[in-house]
Amino acid sequence: MRKVLLWLLAIIITLGSAVYQRMTGPTYPFRGKTVFLGQEIKYKLPRSAEATGNCQVVVNLPANLSGQVQGFLQFKRHKSDTPWNILAMKQEDNRLVGFLPKQPPAGKLEYLVHLVSGSQEISLTGEKPVIIRFKGRVAPGILIAHVIVMFLAMLLAVRSGLAALNKKEDPTRLTKWTAVLFFIGGFILGAIVQKMAFGVFWSGFPLGTDLTDTKTLVAMLAWIAALASGRRTQPKRGWVLAASIITLLIYLIPHSLFGSELKW
Template sequence: MVKKIIFWLLAIIITLVTIVYQRVTGPTYPIRGKAYFDQLEIPYRLPRSHVTTSDCPVTLIVPDENVIGYVEYRPYRTKELWTRAPFKRDGDKITAYVPPLPAAGKLEYRVVLFDNDRDLEISIPQYGLVVMRFRGPVPGPVLILHIVVIFLGLLFSVRTGLEALSRSGRPQPLALLAFIFLFLGGLVFGPLVQKYAFGAWWTGFPVGRDLTDTKTLVALIFWGIAVVMGRKGRPARGWYLAASLLTLGVFFIPHSLLGSELRLTYPTPTY
């Protein structure tokens, strides 16, 4: 009994750590940092994901009223001219608004701040550009179900692996639950979220290169094999452990890596 409690606590802790990791990594997580304008420290949090239904606000706290600037942006992977969105001040807060693109469209941008009186100018980030992807609005219940069910799949996956380490353990029922939750979260609610957000049910293998879809498929295949191998009480602890470790590794691949991307094309100007 004590061993089971310890195994459940370990499984919950590992799952929570994975949730936090997924939350703070990946190409849609805001870029955070600090910039320095002369001796003024400016913390920033630059968005890399926004809905298609509204302009995206880019906000900074800049107490010095002599500092002004703009957000410079253009569609990603294009040679379009840069467009500038000026910051507007409200007390210490300055905000610029970037207009949305269609679902899965991306743009690249940077923040430029300057003070003409002191002849100072900085870019945020200092090197490179921020890439932002736009998504369609996803109904709250659909998104919540997807998140809850997929992480229940991870929880039971980890718990199955721990159970497989014990010679007296019974990992078969846990493995079946892991497979069911991963199937529902990854192949039912996952594609539904994808459809709402980016207009496509599936963009992983074999039709695309979305790692989120593909890694889910790989994990499910391994769990399917493990469940089949463990039917009728056959020894399959190695399969359960392998599927559990593989699934954990899959969840440590940042979410939305190589995700849906709308390639925008523009007519070549004629003169």
């Protein structure tokens, strides 16, 4: 019964960290709301797009503002001295629709969405532009496998830590499987995803600043150290617990933070 409860606790912690990573990462759509002409306007602006085509940006308007508001996209390449470009958005029923031009994989644009009605104008996000990164298309099978294996690695990492706290349970098997899954998910499947999306197999330390790759490396080293602490016996509980805590802290860092970025 205790083991069942520990597995349930591990699943809850893993799901919570996965949702947190997804919702706080820089590729998650930027959501917000503003007031224009006395009406509340909610928006969801993309921060990630495939490099196979232009990226659609949509703003839904209240029905009574239809036909009264014009929309404009103001954009330029991120971290560059290139001038700002402005494109008009089209009115489609109660929506304003515009397209950001596609960029090479890892290329970034920063953009603002302006609403105009007569002499009144507003930027949805104020003076702070939204940053969007383009990526190559990743085969769905590879991506799904990567996500599943990394989720299982995180689940076993948490469960290993709980086993280390339970003196009646041997964490050896869980620790070994955690290390194996991190290697497969991060260094095999993860490298393939990185190559398909951004053109390189690895862009973390020491080759680059991609924090996702670097986080994977740190987690892998932590679990190797945990295994090495018990080469002829079971891994030492303190090392397993430390590896579990390190992994959990790593997963609290938003996914894709300081990710691959094309230098203009």
